[in-house]
Amino acid sequence: MSRGLSLYHALLKLPLSLLVKPNAVPTDPVNDLGLDLTKPIVYVLPFQSSTDLLTLRTGCQSLGLPDPLEPLDLHGTQVHRYVFVAKGPSIFGDDNALPAASLQRFQTLLEQHRSDSELDVQLVPASVLWGRKPGREQDQSPQLRPLNGPEKAYNILTQGRDTLVRVSTPVSLRYMADNHGTDESIAHKLARVAKIHFSRQQLAASGPKLPDRQALFKRLLQSKAIEKVIQDEAASRNVSEDKVRKEAVDMMEEIAADFSYSLVKHGERVLGWLWNRLYQGINVQNAERVRKLAQDGQEIVYVPCHRSHMDYLLLSYVLYKQGLVPPHIAAGINLNFFPAGPIFRRGGAFFIRRSFKGNKLYSTVFREYLAELFAKGYSVEYFSEGGRSRTGRLLPAKTGMLSMTIQAMLRGLKRPVTLVPVYIGYEHVMEVGTYAKELRGKRKEKENFGQVLRMIRKLRNLGEGYVNFGEPISVNQFLNEEVPAWREDINPIEPAKPQWMSPVVNKLAVKMMTNINDAAATNAMTLCAMALLSSRQRALSRESLEEQVECYLQLLKHAPYSSEVTVPEEPASKLVAHAEEMDKFVVDRDNLGDIISLDREQSILMTYYRNNIIHLFAIPSLIAHVIVQHHSLTTDELQEQVELLYPFLKAELFLRFETDAISPLVETTLKELHRQRLIEIDGMHVSLNQSRIGPLQLLARTISETLQRYAITVTLLNVEPEMQRSDLEQQSQVLAQRLSRLHGINAPEFFDKGVFAILVRTLRQQGYLNDEGQALAKPVANLATLLGALVSPEVKLTIQAVMNRELSQKEEQ
Template sequence: MIPKFLKKRIFKAPVSTDRTSETDASPIVTKPYANAPINQLYRKLSGQLLDVAVKPKLLGELPDFDSDEQVLRFYVLQDYSRSNSILIDLQTQEHNLPPALVGVNDAAHNIKENAAIIFLNHPSAKDNQLSPRLSRLVSAVLQYPELKVRLVPVSILWGRAPEKEDSLFKLLTADNWQDPSISKQLFNIGVMGRDTFVQFHPPQDLRTIINDSLKGESAGPNVFDLASKDLVSEDSSAKSSPATDSQDTESATTDNDVKTDAEKSPSYTLVAAADGNRELVRMLQQQLTIYLDKQRASMLGPDLSDRRNLVDKLVYSPAIKHAIELEAAEKGTSVRDARSQARGYANEMVNDYSHSIIRGFYKFLTWLWTQLYDGVEVHHFERVRDLATDYELIYVPCHRSHVDYLLLSYVIYKRGLSIPYVAAGDNLDVPVLGPLLRGAVAFYIRRSFRGNALYTAVLREYMHTLITRNTPIEYFIEGGRSRSGRLLPPKMGMLAMTVHSQLRQTNKPVVFIPTYIGYERIMEGGTYIGELKGKPKESESLIGLLKVGRKIERIFGNVHLSFGTPLHLSDFMTKFDVPANSLPSDRTDSPLDEKASAMVDNIGVKVMQHINKAAVITPVSLLSLVLLSAPKAALDENSCREQIALYQGLAQQLPYADDTVITDMSPQEIIDYGIKLKLIERTPHILGDIIQVAGKQAALLSYFRNNILHVFILLSFLSALVARNGRIKRSRLDSIAEQLYPFLQGELFLYYPAHGLAETLNKKVDSLLSHGLIVELGDDTLSVPESNSKRYQQLQVLATPVGQSLERYFMTLALLAQQGSGNLTESEVVDLCHLLGQRLSVLYADDIPDFFDRALFTSFISALTRLDYLQKDDETGILTFDHRINDIASHAKYVLTPDMMQILQQVASLNEEEITRAITEISNKKQRKFGRKR
């Protein structure tokens, strides 16, 4: 705490008596407001004392000022306090920004201000009093067309705990919405000084704001995206002009007994509060206030309700009352019993926000990331910040690791936004860890609740409550962690609940934030490979968490978070003609109609595509792609460098998407980095060192290769078509690619539309031609380079990655063709392909786990069904098909070697006895697994 004898000094600011002569040669000057040495000493002492007690953290980016020296710059703060004034002054000094507590004098425009701070609210201000400094600046801008004034809104948070609803201790909580009193300032400094945050928002041109506001009276939003109709107009009359009031409410350095600059300088006659400008100034002041209110709300989040009260509100809401009555009638129980069951469900899922837990996690994770990673790199976050004030944010990240939700929440919190409430599987609700995560805004949901109408109703209502309270939410659209490094097919349940809530009641518009998370090593790597190969999934527990803790000393490289292009729900509603507020607000069981259901499916696919667009091509993923495509996963170092440079060149020449990030490391730096992470190794040799995958790391590296496989898959496919055939007509190449593209698109969530694929293929071919990887012979014929050339070897390496996908397709098609139409169900085909993939991988594919991934076979069968190559009976699940299955398989000969096709045919050849035995064993295994879960 601050000693009593210093309290008055901290909150008493220095007085400016310095004036600049109007005949000064420089039109704009800034001077410290202190002719007397005592004032200079006072200001220095105040700053030093506050600097000792308060250690603010800067949020967001620093404002980008132009170099025009004729521009006047003022910082806009919402609430008056001397501690805020000194804090901002210290921050401007620290970050080399234009000073805040320095006089701003512009003789040419008759402007003399003793500080560059505008306060919008002052505890002693009258209800109708406008900001004098803002009034004078508005008047000056209107009078002088050449005058340039920039306003920099600034948010200051003394603590970041959201307000508690109905709290009796608001004066002693963290930052709230009331003007800070002297006692509150002392509490802030003494208790919250180490938990203080400052954010400078982008500079706004005052003339632009004025023009937009004047237009906004008839045309709509202004520069702050606020409609003038949303602003409550006050009585324009005032008892006195703010410019001549006895108290300058803007002056950060004036006591009540000190006259204002306007009074001391009769030449300063620009009175903005005249009848013609008063309403304009009032409107601007309200707009600035609302803007800063929204910024603060995006940082703190909504007010909190006590967990017990929230559960009560859920259980007694009209929607849950209706669900309880239906449950009681259907199950033949009493309403009281059904309500008790609903309360139990609510207690299972509802979070228990604890700011102390969140702060503890923040400090712990700050330490943990420095132990685990060389750095946490964040891309495109500003697009999220821009949306946070006016939209309901739904973060939809990919799911790579248990670390994901901690990492994402940490990054969001550190950058100044309210952390999202995270939907977590109830398997994480284990002793010790479960309550901690619940306090850090995790809410738990069951992994499966199909057929449980009451549980579904409670979860939908809880989601609806969060969304209508403008609480940011995060859920993993894949449902679980990817074991192969590819994106998993989206699960639509949480998406459908989000859409359902928005159609019941619209508060803020919903926007989805696709988020890519990429690691260079993952803690669960060995576990993932084991699970893909059939080992049972380990259940979460505190012991498991401690096991992970043993890996902290290992090197995990960098981790990347990339925020993709936002997806606005309103755009999809327009596209699918789904009207807003089209569902009853007091029901959770209203079904989505056909249009809304199709919209949900489309959103799911678009989210996955946008996650892939935001991919980060890391050094490790590039190394993995190069070395795993080489014979025996090894290349001489020079060839390895050249292949890496080739991949970088291809990705830069024709970027996969604008959001895709490519490492700027040189090829040699990438190789050295992989050696440092112990993923690859260098073997010295007299004819040139060999770079190869380190022992037993190939399976793990396939995970990181798959993170970026979508970026290069079409280039690989086109290279394979040319490489396997030696020569091929360009038109034939396009025809085969268009036939097989939908399956690659479904597997890797490629965003290129099928109807415009020809143009995309032409660009890819031109890129390969420009790099000399293929040769154009004329007469629309493409050919490989000279067989012994460097480019030919590079083409062979580039052609390899697509092979495994096509091998899986051909093996599945061969199985279907051999067993015949109408003999297998969809689940049986997937199970058998999974077994065949395991066998193929062990015998012929160096044990790479891609063939073990059941999701890849499910994706392929789904694509065949969607494209009507397969027809599924709704009752039995039996698959039927015609000769077109063989037609698709025939295209494999253009990419796969005859030897590989023969191997696949043999592997897929199963007699009736083998089929029966395999299906029985799989069925028994599933029953045992289900029994363990129960």
Template structure:
């Protein structure tokens, strides 16, 4: 097409829209057209040439020159042409340079810079043509979108915009899909029939006139709508690489098959990419990974608190959408947001945001909040979007610089608010070796017809499915596995041989169940393992002692909370096995028989920790338990009917993991239960006071070694423990047997703690 644009015009009348910002570009395009004519053996062509600088000012087009040409017949062919300026002939040098911020975008050079580029490297200028269309087809296309006949100026404006879109598509064939960005969003939304109907309905609801509502909506759009542009996408990509390279290896580990799968899905369906939020690096890492793999630029949704000076300016121009923290009492803001999100989905621009509520300060995935998910599903429902694909992305790191801050916060410190000064300090803190970043993609949660989310259960169902998929594809990393093993043995250190044997047993267990494992965690490669453990020692997470007869490893004394974070990132893989071990230990200790006793205890443990983990429905939960025990002994239920059968079955469990996985939750819940039991008879205790008292008592309990690790002390752990107590109706006041029931639950957790200690004694060499 770009080599022979006249073939599209044929012999009939035509309009050639020349997208030229200045005389240099216009001359290039005119010469190119003349060359095309000459190559066809023609001197002239029955086509009107109209110059409109579309690429230079895509949001403020002046389509007046088109008006006279619109009197042509419906069979008149409209062909747009443009000059594409390549940043460099060297593909390795396409990143913007500091001087580009001073002299302007090299992709859209001014006349002086364009002449200089042509003089030095004329190959950097390439003329292209967009897909042609007839005037009749364009008139019909506008009629369908606006719902009525329109005036000539509106038609001219629409044709110029469509010419720009056709040229953008042709340009992306040369420069990549990563530069796919929406144009004239506010204009298109304001002129859509659906938005006009919504304004009329809001007029009836609020009493404000439609012109007033439209004026206010324009102001909201200026605040809300992102303005991505290729140059700023390049600048943002440079920043993304810089931030990631401060502490992480430049080569990220990507599930390539999953990436290609979601690439195809986002082309065909409205899509939302939900990624786990573990650190402030997440958004930069996601954008960098997608950009480097030529993925269409996603629009990242975030809170307006991150739109501080500098970063906010750049992020908006790279596709970030900053949403107000609260707008419940502003129906117009809700309306604009709903139609903006609906427009992006309709045009197949993928949305992206952190899985809200899951930026856990303790490592594991937490119950999500539904703010952004609710807005997106409301928008999809209101705009009748079909087959919405919600795609889970698990981002994982060998090490995370934020974790020490999390541990301090969990110990009771106040979170530092975001600001430019805070951000600069944060970047400085990333300058330490932290290994690699891993991207894995879950199966999409598909909504053929998006339900009305007035019923929160629909939101919960979708979020729960996303959470399960994120957990399923999260890989086991070496730091998380080391943290789990060494916390399970704490305060005892393990020799290098003991540690390697534990790691080997756990990786074999995981491989047998087809759980993803990063290559560093596979103990066959001693060099890779040693390199990463060295980074963990330098990072302060591990301590290593070499002066004795054997090298030994332990969690550094002040970093149990940090290690607990890494351990918790993989705890969900081992929960089913841990519950089975604890249920069998209870049967062995109390000399119980029969599979029914086992299932009663397994169900009870499931309910005790329902605020900590995403469980499958009960029938599937039982199936998971059966599948795990079948790995060791297929007739295990029959064996439980025999005297001492539980001890025999438990003895076949290698490795044992309950002490490494469940102990912090049991100890944290015991602390909260003890705090409740210490209250005056019948006195109520609110959540804030319960957490404060639990933090204080937890530190005392650790000093007295009533709990094994400081990893069991944390606000979120205590918060979930309090939720459980409230679920048991133990936090209120006035009930006659309240004190006795509180004491009974505290004793139950002490018993459970002793049971875990027995498992640990059996597990350690």
């Protein structure tokens, strides 16, 4: 580097350090991008700029990457660790040519690869975005362009604290040299590819240009689909088309977002303060896969689980911090109250009525608005469960928005659509107390400003939050596999609802929810909650609690549910100590040590956190439960029982494994339980290890309440095989409520009508009921016998006693 340039950099360093606070992504480039720090790294920047270079240097230092200003030594030849792919602006105009100095560096690097077959320099695209304002559609200038001196100075002053440093997946120069040669044309080719990459990167970070709201409404009114429905409505209601058109515009005003970059930029700072006050940290996993989708031009639809009103804010905040544009969010019309509604709308929310069945005008306007978002490339977010989960489990998906997504594709959408499942978890959910009251019968309070103020007053440290991006689902690929001829139903004016729509959407919804569960985050609170709730007295010694949490951790590591699941790296003792700091437990101390327990109220609340991860332990718990109840049995007998019960667990908990994967899964789990010395294996026989029966029993009880529910319904069906489906669900619920009171079962979902509906539907699918809904005697009797052996004698006697009483009352009537 020349002395003059070094002096210039030194002069720039102080003002930049004061004015610029770059956010560098990804935060873990080695793992996220596959960077190899043992190999040479050269950074590729879009425009020749010393301020960009120095800002990149700050970002690289925060990421633990090599300093771009530190020369690279290749066999005694020193090469700059950066190149520019365009000169940028000058007094004579913009110059997009590859700078001569950068061309020379490329040639030097290629020559080194020609002479050294072992050399492999990693070219790392790196861009600095000074603000991420997308601009307006009426502005015809390109989003990514070089800034001249005055523009750059202005951006440093106004956008310095909203600067994004983005490094991307490296390109192997060894691969380029081996496959494309080492002449000068390769350097120019790399520069052209880099320009396309940087342009897509800018679009992924800022999003498409924003429309003028009234221009958007005018464009929507001109769509053939809305024109047709206006004509049809006017004719059917015998009113003027202008009146119906005004109604359509009013609906657009009610629905449409009014996205504001300024609100998002300032909101990021407010939310940063909020998360620092509320949480000890926000853990994010697999954001790089979403960045890649955005750069590849995919239409991204985020489909998160719904735990809390915090979900809207948290996901948008995380995406912005990860260098992505926040999505347009489908929000319930109940959230459109002052002042939250206008703020949400400017933050990207568009509002949807709870039901618009029979309102063709509204459904058409909403569908066209959604199709417009997709066509323009705005990412979209909707909560497919339809509402917040009150129990902590995933709810069956409401398929309305998913159906409209596919209908938008049937209008002839060119861009491929990808669903991104998102698992959102917390160590404390602010509304969990309210959920428990609602499950006990209290009426849901309507959202209002007073409710917001009460929540703000409760701000305190709530542990950690988790945002895990699950495995994406290509909707185009899914349709190609399920309905190869789906494109034949494309109709840009009024796409029909083909016969294949409902079954395919239902299947896609199950896959979507399963992928959310696959990306679950385990943490100190969920693991401790599961252990304590498995104890009959909701109490364990500190040593026993730590031992049980360690049992769970070992299962997750050596018999993993999914590669997407995140597992704490801290030892069990630290996790228990951290959970204790959350002030949920009662800790009593005596001469023998600590007893950690839950009071009755906390026992109910803690089921929420256990239910966040219960699906991860469903199969290990079922295996442990069968072994505990039978004491000793063959592996074939164990396999048979697990395979019979698995379809019910799969349907209820959105488990990922297909039936043919159960056998190897059981085998892997048995090996891990044996490794932990919880069981003994002698050839084909499995039995208890009496010296380690405590942890095995706690593991087994995780699933015991679920099996008790199954026993209730199947026993009812076995006694009254002709019982109608609605009666079966209702009586199962009544019996479960009775059982919960008699045996102190605190889990609110134990008598939830929805879980019985899923169970009865699965009984039908698995061939226990005929087409008329009546029980098939032998299969039901066998299942009843199996379940009867897996519930405790006292629970079994209670079920029989209550049923006998019910039958006696019916006979008297």
